[in-house]
Amino acid sequence: MEAVLAQSTGFFKERPAAAGLASxxxxxxVHRMAEHDAPPIVITPDATIDLQWIDGRFRIAGPDKEPQIERLPAGAVIVGFRFRPGAAAGWLGVPAGEILGGRLDLSELWGTRVRELSNRIKATPDLAGMVRQLENTIGMRTEGRDALDPLMGRAFDVIKAGLPPETPLVPFLQRHLHMSERTLRRRFEDAFGYGPKTLDRILRFHRFRHLREKAGDASTAVLAVEAGYADQAHLIRESRRLTGITPAALT
Incomplete structure (x- = not known):
């Protein structure tokens, strides 16, 4: 069975985190897989890390710098909590570089401490009730704790917005953040799981996808340049590298 992009199959809905989680x-x-013949799904790098509730357990997904293929049972339901940029390491107590490309049971990081969270979640057929339980439980672990790395959050925002044309990324960030190159790379790997150039590649591709969603039938070549690519060929190479398919095949 051919793999499909994750959000193009089943039911997917997302909303902003509630106030008690927003720090x-x-x-x-929530992503509910199709009830019958659920295909393998391709998870493309998106510069995020998620805490997920799946099959009665907590797991950590990401960060990714290559596409991942997952095979989930038909009808499976995943509830995900997306960390703010730079917050996962502080909340988990583990540098993001140590979980790069991972799909890890939270117990692999926390040991028996994860039971304190898991034991609060009671089985229920009501999905909305399950999400409320999860929000309340994770909120108890989140409120009053300072998980964010403000400097790395700022660096993320700068890269996401896009640098001026022909601007060398690392020297620009060094000046902007007042860091040596070695410190900059270490801080990025701790916060995001990889260095600034990889983050830039991933965010540039998502900038293109966002532009295409807004622009409809606009020329791919024009959107590629607007997103920060040298040309359309550059975009196609990056699309294949990050998703395994060309931009034309994306839905």
Whole structure:
């Protein structure tokens, strides 16, 4: 069975994180797989790390710098809590570089401490009730704790917005953040799981996808340059590298 992009199959809904979670999380989402013949799904790098509730357990997904293929049972439901940029390491107590590309049971990081969270979640057929339980439980672990790395959050925003044309990324960030190159790379790997150039590649591709969603039938070549690519060929190479398919095949 051919793999499909994750959000193009089943039911997917996302909303901003509630106030009690917002210091560490940006969004809460639910993905219910199709009830029959659920295909393998391709998870593309998106510069995020998620805390997920799946099959009665907590796991950590990401960060990714290559596409991942997952095979989930038909009808499976995943509830995800997306960390704010730079917040996962502080909340988890583990540098993001140590979980790069991972799909890890939270117990692998926390040991028996994870039971304190898991034991609060009671089985219920009501999905909305399950999400409320999860929000309340994770909120108890989040409120009053300072998980954010403000400097790395600022660096993320700068890269996401896009640098001026022909601007060398690392020297620009060094000046902007007042860091040596070695410190800059270490801080990025701790906060995001990889260095600034990889983050820039991932965010540039998502900038293109956002532009295309807004622009409809606009020329791919024009959107590629607007997103920060040298040309359309550059975009196609990056699309294949990050998703395994060309921009034309994306839905």
């Amino acid at each position: 560490a999380f940006s969004a809460v989402w």
